[in-house]
Amino acid sequence: MEHRAHNRITKLIDPQGKELSTHKDIESILVRHFQNNAEEPILDRSLFIKGFTQHIPKLVTKEDNYNLNRPVTEEKVNEVIKEMHNGKAPSPDGFNVYFFKACWELSNMISLGWWRIREIQKQF
Secondary structure (H helix, E strand, O other), rough: OHHHHHOOOOEEEEOOOOOOOOHHHHHHHHHHHHHHHHOOOOOOHHHHHHHHOOOOOOOOOHHHHHHHOOOHHHHHHHHHHHHHOOOOOOOOOOHHHHHHHHHHHHHHHHHHHHHHHHHHHOOO
């Protein structure tokens, strides 16, 4: 129980130099302190963000962005599965690449069906 005595604020000194020792006074000055420090003076951050982000190098080109956002094709899925090593797991579902290669017809229908459902959902 000795350590609890060390985790206690028993007094604070306010900006005018007055010593505060009651729970209510300490609470009041701490609340004011954190409200003043946490409050954002500018509600519209767009100008700040624009100025800040201009110093961050652009690593994704327009072409990269296009390629990352284009629809997944059956051919691309086939290509990626064939290139992967057998022991690797493509996702946390527990199925490794060897399973997908061995059961390609069935897993192809399932996985591409999932992608098609996802693409249809994006339209709505």
